[in-house]
Amino acid sequence: MRELRFLGSARWIGFAIFVVALSAVCIQLGIWQFHKLEDRQVRNELVREHLDTAPVPLEDVVPAGSAVEPDQEWTVVEVTGSYDVDHEVTVKFVNRDGRPGVDVLTPLLLEDGTAVLVDRGFTETLRTNARPETLPEPPDGEVQVTGWLRVDSSAGRQATQVFDGQVRAVSSRGMAEHVPYDLRSGYVDLQEQSPASSGLEPEPRPDLGQGPHFFYGLQWWFFAALAIVGYGWFARAERQERRTAAARAARTSPTTDEAGREITPAR
Template sequence: MRSLRFLLSRRWILFALVVVMLTYAAWWLGGWQFRRLDDRKASNEIVRTNEHRQVTPVGEVLTPDGDPTDADEWRVVSASGTYDADSTVLVRYRTRDGAQGVDVVVPLVTADGTALLVDRGWLETDPSGADADVPAPPSGEVEVTGYVRANGTGDSTRVDDLSTRAISSDAIGPAIGRPVYGGFVELRSEDPEPATSLEAVELPELNNGPHFFYGLQWWFFGLLAVFGFFYLLVDEWRNGPASERPPVRRKDKAPRPKSRARLQADAARRQIEAEKAAKKAAQGRPVDQSARSAPPSTGSMAPDTNDAAGESRKAAARPNSSGSP
């Protein structure tokens, strides 16, 4: 065994630094997944609580000059007013079950002139919303209930020609020229009902998602890096660097034994060759030496003879007493 002084070499110092960085990254990513799991659980608890709370008038939850809080998301509020169909905003590139479509947002103008943005549902159409045949909302006074949602953020909330990628009251209000409540609602019910309904909002799935297993996976990768480092350390401590070890000789492979079918085929071939050689010898023709060298077969062949021994066509001619044949 060698001393551990090889750990001070440049190669091992760099190797150790790489392992430390990989382990830290795996630890941080695993922790991030577990933090996302905690956020998911908290969000699910809010949804479960709010969607079963008593329906509340919109003015008690939303205000024109503020966004809804996280604790207010998915609360059910009610409002009455008239739909401003001319100010309908289409939310582009919304998919459901692989189908392309748009969400239809229509302002509901309340008695004091403040509009509540109502996402009335999903319509299957061209994903850009161009030339979409949007069903008309109910006319006259309408009573609606809906789930409170927070505004979207970023460049996707920009409104162009009453079309956007994400709903934000901060962007839609100036685009339609009306004061609006902060946030928006996703429609749960409206009275009276429209002649043609849109597909209702999809409630969020209240599961924990894959974050727990992703977190364990990242931590496993970190442990694997540490295990690999110490495995290679012990291997070099015991056996020295791989470049200084004698080459490992490969053992010659033993010939593969022939199968039973192959052995039977070879025996049958040798028997046929031996029978052919015997026929040639009996007829006085030259015999192939390779056939003679073939091992005898297990079968037997009787010579073709006549009744009289002297008339045998396969017996060699013997000299008579006078010395002539």
């Protein structure tokens, strides 16, 4: 134990405190990642249930004046109305399988005078900030839309308000000043439509994978273990260095015999 007395020095106490703090932070970050994994698994299960359920009328899920709740997202809904192309906008900076483009967002007017935003799909464009000059037209007259109910984006006003016929994120709140009628909360990702129209690619099914959270959690715990093992490795190296220095000093230090005469070590 005498060889480990150096661990009580200010330098090594400070090092130990740093290692403990670093390990604690890494462990907590690992736990956080595993909690995110659990949250994602719960969300994925809820999404699967919604996607496997038969379509329900939009009014049954989100009546006028009510907001779409997070646990309602991805519910398959059906709604009937007519498209208002005059207030159609595009969602810019959309990327689909490495292809740049826009989503086409068109209000669907309902019988009660309100409207719901419908993301009619994706079209590939040049990698530019400008709104496309021509877009695929929706059907005239009454249409029946079936699609996934989505919550409003939480992005700021600059992203959701219409500028030059475009937005960067979809929100019924951001679009409210762009249309002369009340908008239902959220929006619908179109999957089927009657009568049908062509030229736009519907939104693909959501990613239901577990993501990187499990491996990120293990990674943070590995860092915690590495910090503790590193402390032990440096302490062992310090002890070995002190042993070597003590042995070297013992070999070079003069000694005396029983009569007190100095004995020079043999070289």
